[in-house]
Amino acid sequence: MTRWKAFGFALATSAIVALPIAAEANDRVRLIVSTKMPFEMYAPNQALAEGYFKEEKLDVSIIYSDGGAATLQTIITGSQDATNGVGVLSVISAFSKGAPLVILGSTKRGIGDTVWYVKADSAIKTFKDIGDKELVFSRNGTTSHLGVLDIKKTLALDSVKLVSVGGMAASRTQVMTGQVATGWMTPPAGLDLLRRNEIRIIGTGDEASGLRGATIRVYAANSEWVKKNRDVATRFMRAMWRGLEFQYKGGDRAFERYAKEWGMDINDARRGPEFVKYDEVSFSPIGELDRLVQIALETQQIREPLTSEQKRQLVDFVWLPPGAQR
Amino acid sequence: METMLRKVFLSPMMAGFVGLVILAAILEFCVNQKWIPALIVARPTETIESFPPLFREMDLLGAFFTTLGMTAVATAIALIIGIPFGYLLYRNHVLGVAYEGWLAAAFSAPLVLLYPLFLVLFGRTHLTLIVMGAIPGCIPIIIQTRQGLLGVSQTLINVGRTFNTPERVLFWKIMLPAAVPAVFTGIKVGVMYTLVNIVAIEYLVDFGGLGRVVSEMYFRFEIPSTYASILAVIAVSVFFFWGFGRIERWLRPA
Numbered sequence: 332m333t334r335w336k337a338f339g340f341a342l343a344t345s346a347i348v349a350l351p352i353a354a355e356a357n358d359r360v361r362l363i364v365s366t367k368m369p370f371e372m373y374a375p376n377q378a379l380a381e382g383y384f385k386e387e388k389l390d391v392s393i394i395y396s397d398g399g400a401a402t403l404q405t406i407i408t409g410s411q412d413a414t415n416g417v418g419v420l421s422v423i424s425a426f427s428k429g430a431p432l433v434i435l436g437s438t439k440r441g442i443g444d445t446v447w448y449v450k451a452d453s454a455i456k457t458f459k460d461i462g463d464k465e466l467v468f469s470r471n472g473t474t475s476h477l478g479v480l481d482i483k484k485t486l487a488l489d490s491v492k493l494v495s496v497g498g499m500a501a502s503r504t505q506v507m508t509g510q511v512a513t514g515w516m517t518p519p520a521g522l523d524l525l526r527r528n529e530i531r532i533i534g535t536g537d538e539a540s541g542l543r544g545a546t547i548r549v550y551a552a553n554s555e556w557v558k559k560n561r562d563v564a565t566r567f568m569r570a571m572w573r574g575l576e577f578q579y580k581g582g583d584r585a586f587e588r589y590a591k592e593w594g595m596d597i598n599d600a601r602r603g604p605e606f607v608k609y610d611e612v613s614f615s616p617i618g619e620l621d622r623l624v625q626i627a628l629e630t631q632q633i634r635e636p637l638t639s640e641q642k643r644q645l646v647d648f649v650w651l652p653p654g655a656q657r
Numbered sequence: 658m659e660t661m662l663r664k665v666f667l668s669p670m671m672a673g674f675v676g677l678v679i680l681a682a683i684l685e686f687c688v689n690q691k692w693i694p695a696l697i698v699a700r701p702t703e704t705i706e707s708f709p710p711l712f713r714e715m716d717l718l719g720a721f722f723t724t725l726g727m728t729a730v731a732t733a734i735a736l737i738i739g740i741p742f743g744y745l746l747y748r749n750h751v752l753g754v755a756y757e758g759w760l761a762a763a764f765s766a767p768l769v770l771l772y773p774l775f776l777v778l779f780g781r782t783h784l785t786l787i788v789m790g791a792i793p794g795c796i797p798i799i800i801q802t803r804q805g806l807l808g809v810s811q812t813l814i815n816v817g818r819t820f821n822t823p824e825r826v827l828f829w830k831i832m833l834p835a836a837v838p839a840v841f842t843g844i845k846v847g848v849m850y851t852l853v854n855i856v857a858i859e860y861l862v863d864f865g866g867l868g869r870v871v872s873e874m875y876f877r878f879e880i881p882s883t884y885a886s887i888l889a890v891i892a893v894s895v896f897f898f899w900g901f902g903r904i905e906r907w908l909r910p911a
Binding site for chain 1: 697776861864875877879
């Protein structure tokens with residue numbers, strides 16, 4: 332009997348201790364950031380550091396991935412809940428094949444932040460001077476891939492060779508050692524080379540006129556997770572927006588944090604908004620969705636165009652800032 | 658007739674095939690029951706169905722022969738370097754002791770991560786893939802050649818010497834056949850490492866044969882086609898394993 336009393340006492344004590352903890356427990360969100368360094372994609376880190384997630388009673392973990400497919404696999408399998416900055420074509424491609432995905436907002440519209448460069452001593456001055464040499468991109472289905480396809484078409488660069496070289500670091504190695512004629516980067520990453528006059532910019536994604544206003548990177552999540560945790564997703568996106576606002580309006584505190592994270596010069600970090608403009612990073616609209624579906628079709632990312640119903644299911648703005656366009 | 662049928666149906670090859678079919682059926686069932694998501698693991702039937710479009714649209718056969726050819730060249734280089742170097746380490750005790758540890762350490766090093774360096778040295782060409790395949794391939798060949806020769810029974814060598822056999826003949830007629838099983842273990846491990854490295858670099862730099870096809874399909878979320886192209890990589894591996902098995906049996910008949 333004494334033993335039962337002791338057990339009951341222990342149980343009651345545990346319950347008393349645990350109850351307030353349970354009441355205070357934050358909702359967990361596992362975020363995977365599609366790639367490191369793009370300026371606007373640092374928003375969750377700012378939100379975390381400034382305590383915006385905590386204010387929304389969220390416990391957010393952040394990990395990094397390496398591009399669309401690998402990122403989305405973690406979302407599809409449910410090992411991560413949401414992603415930031417994943418390529419829109421990858422999402423359309425996976426969604427069309429039945430993946431439980433939903434777009435929560437646009438991360439970036441237009442590809443003006445993607446820049447192509449050459450070694451300082453190269454004879455190439457603009458895209459038109461490339462001739463039959465290499466115009467590079469990272470991988471199929473990525474922003475830079477979309478960009479080179481459109482630039483080639485818009486500027487009628489018929490003889491140019493489109494070559495996949497991998498990420499920014501691999502691109503830098505290959506262009507600086509003369510393996511390929513051009514390199515790609517998304518400033519402020521890579522501006523150190525420009526500052527040291529080792530490279531010269533030959534053009535930006537703004538020349539891809541067919542992609543002007545088109546969403547290229549998105550916030551996405553597992554649709555099942557959103558269905559079961561709509562309130563969590565709403566609070567998450569609200570805190571993300573505050574993080575994004577801080578990245579642009581937080582002054583040197585924001586720039587310093589970003590520069591320190593990626594081992595960058597603060598002066599380069601300050602130039603971030605010059606390349607990634609504030610009005611291009613609002614959550615809505617998902618720019619030129621029909622055009623993107625068409626590109627996905629042309630690049631064999633999907634086999635058939637998405638139906639109106641599929642397009643409706645694909646996008647779910649769980650939260651938008653006041654006055655935002657739906 | 659009955660004996661022949663029994664022989665066929667009870668052969669190791671048939672047993673292996675039946676095991677494979679059972680495994681595929683279990684996998685198909687699990688995916689159909691949604692215990693395993695089809696977006697992660699393709700149904701075996703869908704994987705098989707995806708072969709014709711892969712041949713048509715991605716030139717799977719061409720990619721297969723590209724990877725096969727590069728693996729063959731890289732393995733040949735690994736053999737040309739590996740066997741003489743293994744013999745040298747066997748003959749020279751000091752060098753053998755000195756380098757064995759280093760080689761073992763190099764064997765476990767992830768050389769594939771050095772691909773940017775090799776791209777700089779050899780360019781974005783097939784040569785990069787061949788060199789990066791040959792290096793990890795020759796290490797187990799060196800180690801196993803030395804171990805194989807060290808393991809040759811002293812009795813066999815003594816018997817040869819009692820017949821006043823010249824050293825060269827002693828090597829070719831006694832030592833090498835006795836060392837063949839160990840050397841071929843090294844070759845088989847080496848060819849696998851060669852293939853894995855070549856396919857990995859093809860995948861990473863989106864260049865070359867089957868690794869590039871796997872990458873393309875994976876990035877398009879064509880999961881059955883991804884698995885089909887991985888099966889093509891396995892076919893390259895099976896080809897080399899079978900080929901070296903035949904050569905081993907020819908060199909050292911049971």
